[in-house]
Amino acid sequence: MSKLENKHVFVIEDNPANYAIIATLLQMYGAKTGFERWGTTTIGRLRKFAPVDLILLDLMFPYGVSGFDIFDEIRACPEFAQVPIVAVSAMDAAVAIPKVRAKGFSGFIAKPISFTAFPDQISKVLNNEAVWQYEPSSI
Amino acid sequence: MHALIIDDDSFNLGVLSQMLNMEGVSSSGVINPVALDDALVDSTPIDLVFLDLEMPGIDGLEVFRNLKADNRFQRVPIIAYSVHISEINKVRQLGFQGFIGKPIDAVVI
Numbered sequence: 001m002s003k004l005e006n007k008h009v010f011v012i013e014d015n016p017a018n019y020a021i022i023a024t025l026l027q028m029y030g031a032k033t034g035f036e037r038w039g040t041t042t043i044g045r046l047r048k049f050a051p052v053d054l055i056l057l058d059l060m061f062p063y064g065v066s067g068f069d070i071f072d073e074i075r076a077c078p079e080f081a082q083v084p085i086v087a088v089s090a091m092d093a094a095v096a097i098p099k100v101r102a103k104g105f106s107g108f109i110a111k112p113i114s115f116t117a118f119p120d121q122i123s124k125v126l127n128n129e130a131v132w133q134y135e136p137s138s139i
Numbered sequence: 140m141h142a143l144i145i146d147d148d149s150f151n152l153g154v155l156s157q158m159l160n161m162e163g164v165s166s167s168g169v170i171n172p173v174a175l176d177d178a179l180v181d182s183t184p185i186d187l188v189f190l191d192l193e194m195p196g197i198d199g200l201e202v203f204r205n206l207k208a209d210n211r212f213q214r215v216p217i218i219a220y221s222v223h224i225s226e227i228n229k230v231r232q233l234g235f236q237g238f239i240g241k242p243i244d245a246v247v248i
Contacts, residue, residue: 016158020157028150
């Protein structure tokens with residue numbers, strides 16, 4: 001249960017139930033987690049949480065905020081320019097994956113996340129392997 | 140605000156704790172309700188209790204009665220949560236302040 005031991009994973013997700021499940025799974029495998037909810041205070045919270053090994057980013061937020069804008073905001077900070085960012089989204093993967101690949105994301109994980117596959121997907125990304133999940137999991 | 144979560148399932152306990160954390164509520168958890176007294180020895184003051192009704196070895200309703208018999212909890216709201224929605228009338232009669240069916244709806248909390 002320690003494949004993510006001491007990895008620092010920052011989750012940007014507005015839905016508390018989604019965040020809670022992701023954070024609990026990550027912590028069960030040894031990771032430390034931080035979060036940003038609305039995408040409006042991302043950089044400040046990232047700096048408090050740093051060092052960061054991986055950022056998980058939802059693509060759709062309320063109040064006109066988009067995951068792509070948050071991506072740009074993170075990349076504009078030199079200290080986070082190299083941190084892998086993975087999209088975790090309920091968007092249609094066939095539509096979203098080409099967009100996030102072109103943008104420079106390190107992977108796409110479909111919601112709902114699979115409780116069994118998710119820790120391995122995170123582990124792979126942390127080992128610089130690509131994770132592009134086209135089919136939603138059946139949980 | 141600080142909540143106490145009593146649930147034998149560490150995953151459920153973790154999820155509820157993280158949801159509360161996102162809403163700015165800190166929490167402590169008790170996985171083994173039989174050892175509840177030990178867990179409460181040096182706990183921070185508790186404003187709210189979430190109690191799973193189905194745990195092995197001890198009946199959630201018995202835990203509720205024990206808590207209500209304890210001076211520290213007489214004025215603390217206790218919210219039951221269970222997959223069995225049919226329990227709602229029973230817990231209302233017993234004096235619980237709330238009931239949440241599992242899986243938990245984050246928006247309602």
